[in-house]
Amino acid sequence: MTKARETKGPDDIGCLEAIESLYAYLDGEIGDPQSRAAFEEHLGHCRSCFSRLELERRLAEHARKAARSSAPQALRSRLKGLLEKI
């Protein structure tokens, strides 16, 4: 089992900081453009952190696909009737 390496250059946020920001980045919760750019810059040259992000992205993608469902026609008709009554 290997741990993330701290591959920090002069302007690089480094692996530890990148991992701390990973979920916020994935969920679109990094509001500051500079922080977002710094994270993306790190991903550009760090295969390990890129893999971690990719792992989470694919997990989310599979979850969205698996959860997709269509409301049955009977429910649509029922709601139409309900809203007409109201």
Added chain:
Amino acid sequence: MDALYGAAVRLTRNAADAEDLVAESVARAWSAIDTLADFRRFRAWMFRILRNCFISEHRKRSARPAETRVEELFADEGEHDLTSLLLDQPEEFLAWWSNPELRLSNELLGERIMVAIEDLPECFRTTVLLITVEGLGYDEAAAVLGVPAGTVRSRMKRGRTLLQKALWEHARDAGLAGAGPLRETST
């Protein structure tokens, strides 16, 4: 409509109950539409009504355990532990997961992901579904769930960690990944 129905199915785990829940929620939302101050928040508002209807009508009947009890089980686990798990993921796991050409792993994930999500304790399951599947922001999910955004953040971390662990163990048992355990740090 589809998203609302999908969320209802996942809450009730039953198609007929899901239809009743959606109908009830839409009726309640329609009668309270004047209270919605910002229509950009309609989606989150609708999910909140759906969840409240579920809690008040359906969960009472099925006498499910209180949500807080589940969170108490994880009360001792801090942010550090969650980050440590992410740091400690074996490279082999990362390589397996991030290989886009590994069709078998894609099929496995497709089949297992919702099972793994369904197996999450409710507070984590609902949060993961709202953020990951429905695409709500942390603030919106916090409003739906009636908890602070920080709680949403920590529930997401914990939920994701549990999902990774479940999927890794499944992959390992299916012989698709190495025998090494996905270690969870104990502090």
